[in-house]
Amino acid sequence: xxxxxxxxxxPEERKHLTEKKEIVTLTPPxxxxxxxxxxxxxPCTPLVKxxxxxxxxxxxxxxxxxxxxxxxxxxxxxxxxxxxxxHTGLGTVLSVVIENDFQDTVCETVKPRxxxxxxxxxxxxxxxxxxxxxxxxxxxxTFIKLSPPEGKKADAVILNGAECEPFLTADxxxxxxxxxxxxxGLKIMMKILSxxxxxxAIEDNKKDAYALLKEKCKNEPQIEVILVKTKYPQxxxxxxxxxxxxxxxxxxxxxxxxxxxxxxxASAAEISTALRTGMPLVKRVVTVSGSGVENxxxxxxxxxxxxxxxxxxxxxxxxxxxVLAGGPMMGAAQYTLDAPVIKGTSGLLFFTDKEYxxxxxxxCLRCGRCVKHCPMRLMxxxxxxxxxxxxxxxxxxxxxxxxxxxxxxxYICPSRRHLIQTIRIAxxxxxxx
Amino acid sequence: xxxxxxxxNSPHIQTSYGTSKLMGNVLIALIPAxxxxxxxxxxxxxxxxxxxxxxxxxxxxxxxxxxxxPTTIFDLSAAITGVLLALTLPxxxxxxxxxxxxxFAIIVAKCLFGGLGNNFIxxxxxGRAFLLASxxxxxxxxxxxxxxxxxxxxxxxxxTPLKLLKAGETLDIGYLDMFLGNMGGCIGExxxxxxxxxxxxxxxxxxxxxxxxxxxxxxxxxxxWFFGYNGxxxxxxxxxxxxxxxxxxxIFMLTDYTTSPTTRAGNVxxxxxxxCLTIFIRVKGGYPEGVCYSILFVNILxxxxxxxxxxxxxxx
Numbered sequence: 001x002x003x004x005x006x007x008x009x010x011p012e013e014r015k016h017l018t019e020k021k022e023i024v025t026l027t028p029p030x031x032x033x034x035x036x037x038x039x040x041x042x043p044c045t046p047l048v049k050x051x052x053x054x055x056x057x058x059x060x061x062x063x064x065x066x067x068x069x070x071x072x073x074x075x076x077x078x079x080x081x082x083x084x085x086x087h088t089g090l091g092t093v094l095s096v097v098i099e100n101d102f103q104d105t106v107c108e109t110v111k112p113r114x115x116x117x118x119x120x121x122x123x124x125x126x127x128x129x130x131x132x133x134x135x136x137x138x139x140x141x142t143f144i145k146l147s148p149p150e151g152k153k154a155d156a157v158i159l160n161g162a163e164c165e166p167f168l169t170a171d172x173x174x175x176x177x178x179x180x181x182x183x184x185g186l187k188i189m190m191k192i193l194s195x196x197x198x199x200x201a202i203e204d205n206k207k208d209a210y211a212l213l214k215e216k217c218k219n220e221p222q223i224e225v226i227l228v229k230t231k232y233p234q235x236x237x238x239x240x241x242x243x244x245x246x247x248x249x250x251x252x253x254x255x256x257x258x259x260x261x262x263x264x265x266a267s268a269a270e271i272s273t274a275l276r277t278g279m280p281l282v283k284r285v286v287t288v289s290g291s292g293v294e295n296x297x298x299x300x301x302x303x304x305x306x307x308x309x310x311x312x313x314x315x316x317x318x319x320x321x322x323v324l325a326g327g328p329m330m331g332a333a334q335y336t337l338d339a340p341v342i343k344g345t346s347g348l349l350f351f352t353d354k355e356y357x358x359x360x361x362x363x364c365l366r367c368g369r370c371v372k373h374c375p376m377r378l379m380x381x382x383x384x385x386x387x388x389x390x391x392x393x394x395x396x397x398x399x400x401x402x403x404x405x406x407x408x409x410x411y412i413c414p415s416r417r418h419l420i421q422t423i424r425i426a427x428x429x430x431x432x433x
Numbered sequence: 434x435x436x437x438x439x440x441x442n443s444p445h446i447q448t449s450y451g452t453s454k455l456m457g458n459v460l461i462a463l464i465p466a467x468x469x470x471x472x473x474x475x476x477x478x479x480x481x482x483x484x485x486x487x488x489x490x491x492x493x494x495x496x497x498x499x500x501x502x503p504t505t506i507f508d509l510s511a512a513i514t515g516v517l518l519a520l521t522l523p524x525x526x527x528x529x530x531x532x533x534x535x536x537f538a539i540i541v542a543k544c545l546f547g548g549l550g551n552n553f554i555x556x557x558x559x560g561r562a563f564l565l566a567s568x569x570x571x572x573x574x575x576x577x578x579x580x581x582x583x584x585x586x587x588x589x590x591x592x593t594p595l596k597l598l599k600a601g602e603t604l605d606i607g608y609l610d611m612f613l614g615n616m617g618g619c620i621g622e623x624x625x626x627x628x629x630x631x632x633x634x635x636x637x638x639x640x641x642x643x644x645x646x647x648x649x650x651x652x653x654x655x656x657x658w659f660f661g662y663n664g665x666x667x668x669x670x671x672x673x674x675x676x677x678x679x680x681x682x683x684i685f686m687l688t689d690y691t692t693s694p695t696t697r698a699g700n701v702x703x704x705x706x707x708x709c710l711t712i713f714i715r716v717k718g719g720y721p722e723g724v725c726y727s728i729l730f731v732n733i734l735x736x737x738x739x740x741x742x743x744x745x746x747x748x749x
Binding site: 248251371381410411420 | 436438439440441442443444445446447448450451452454455508547548549550551642690691692693694695696697735739743744745746747748749
């Protein structure tokens with residue numbers, strides 16, 4: 001039996017469009033724009049200026065705060081601009097624009113390392129220097145998760161291979177095509193955290209990946225591959241911890257407080273390759289899908305590749321209504337294709353009338369479907385009721401602060417009410433701690 | 434690609450189960466009850482249902498015209514109210530009865546309070562309560578089942594099992610008669626089989642959650658046995674739930690989205706409360722049946738229950 005949590009829902013998956021398609025390496029474009037902010041936290045400070053020559057793997061952005069990781073060049077070539085450019089999630093962001101010389105000259109700093117002899121502290125620094133973030137979309141710097149604060153200790157690492165967003169198959173393909181990297185990445189993290197229990201959680205719509213990883217892990221007594229139920233938001237940290245370990249993360253606390261570190265499978269694979277080859281995070285797998293694409297697929301793309309380049313390579317049809325960076329549940333709608341692929345871009349979806357439907361909201365029926373399906377077991381309609389009246393205390397009583405904005409309530413509402421949207425506004429107006 | 438792109442906040446997909454699809458499923462679940470009513474009480478039962486549905490939808494449409502709003506009849510909730518109201522009528526009532534009842538249900542109980550989602554009591558039951566108070570004679574004149582097969586034009590009157598029990602008499606019908614609906618009563622309440630089929634459909638399609646229905650029916654069975662008409666622990670649990678409107682009310686009225694609590698625990702509480710009240714009215718009240726008033730009472734409490742019963746949050 002697949003393990004699971006309470007609440008959530010099973011969306012129409014639409015993964016068949018790309019789940020059988022092998023990862024295709026895309027030749028990089030002529031011009032790339034690499035944003036200095038590709039992670040949650042402080043943006044980077046550019047280390048290069050117009051006219052500078054850069055090489056693949058060269059650090060071009062220096063972290064400016066603790067919650068921050070460096071940014072690297074994904075091609076070799078010349079810096080032609082350092083200016084604000086469109087970003088998939090943040091409007092416009094200071095970016096380094098590079099003209100590709102198509103030589104793919106590798107930076108001198110990139111050299112293989114014998115990581116087995118490194119101490120946990122050195123490994124954490126290496127993960128940080130490689131610019132690795134949560135590649136499922138949250139883009140939280142990975143090294144922070146691997147350095148628990150004083151007095152806190154993890155006893156389990158869970159690799160998140162749920163990929164619960166409809167359409168997306170990037171993680172699925174990484175697990176199928178690079179299982180050794182995924183497992184190696186997990187073992188590195190377990191070593192860093194000196195944890196003896198590792199789990200790889202995979203939704204039961206990816207039985208092939210489950211079978212493959214289980215086979216590969218048969219001589220790894222410390223690693224357990226676990227089937228979890230196909231359900232949104234199975235890939236949410238708190239829900240996955242509940243599914244796999246039957247533990248709850250206390251309200252307002254972090255997974256580490258429950259003794260768990262959760263990391264995306266693609267990030268794990270990246271930790272392995274980045275640390276072993278010395279090449280930092282400069283490319284990722286992106287699922288390009290949706291009914292608006294002629295040739296949907298999974299592509300290995302250099303960070304900084306414009307979305308328009310992907311659109312061109314996959315053949316975008318007429319009648320596109322919406323373009324999404326990420327999945328349909330949590331992804332961001334794009335107003336332009338000039339924004340680039342960043343470290344957290346797991347998918348690029350082109351929606352036509354087939355997927356895009358506009359509904360007018362009507363009055364709340366009090367049907368309780370949002371309450372039944374809320375994975376945090378909140379009362380979304382009550383939160384909205386109070387939020388609309390600007391009664392934040394009332395909204396907090398019904399769970400405003402605990403909402404993780406997964407969007408289940410808005411998906412499920414038969415009256416098409418803007419539940420999560422209203423809740424987001426209310427959350428943003430909560431007084432800061 | 435030259436089109437202008439639509440930008441909005443996530444999520445970017447939504448369920449296909451909108452209000453009208455949910456309501457349509459409730460109508461489907463009511464089909465067995467409508468067929469049973471027609472089979473047991475003849476074509477006149479179907480006419481009553483038809484008149485009730487048409488007038489309910491017409492009143493709602495007219496209201497929308499007067500209020501200069503886009504019509505809301507396509508959400509199908511008015512049609513459900515029409516069917517449910519008709520199912521709570523005896524077969525012999527004059528045809529203006531369902532029209533008056535629909536007017537009260539749709540205009541007074543629902544539209545005046547803001548329409549679907551804002552009514553504080555179940556419209557169909559409000560309509561029935563109004564009719565029972567205003568036209569008590571036709572509303573309590575019961576026909577014998579299958580009277581139409583004897584060639585009778587006018588409904589042959591008989592008594593409902595609950596009326597007989599309240600009068601201290603014994604019933605001459607068995608459980609199978611009660612289960613299939615071979616007894617006097619409102620056209621939609623007598624056939625337990627049809628109602629249970631509807632319940633299973635709604636449950637299987639996840640249109641309703643079973644908690645309120647199960648807790649209500651179980652409470653009625655338990656208390657019906659405990660507080661028998663002839664003293665403590667003399668009642669019959671099966672008779673308590675198979676006679677009267679317990680199943681019709683428990684399956685189709687208590688589960689009404691707007692007027693029931695939204696949490697599982699709240700629904701269990703509401704079901705138990707309604708069950709207690711039903712038996713209290715049956716045993717101690719002036720009416721032989723208490724389903725309608727007990728549900729109306731619990732409807733009023735639903736928002737309060739939602740304030741008191743808040744689910745334990747994840748990580749709390």
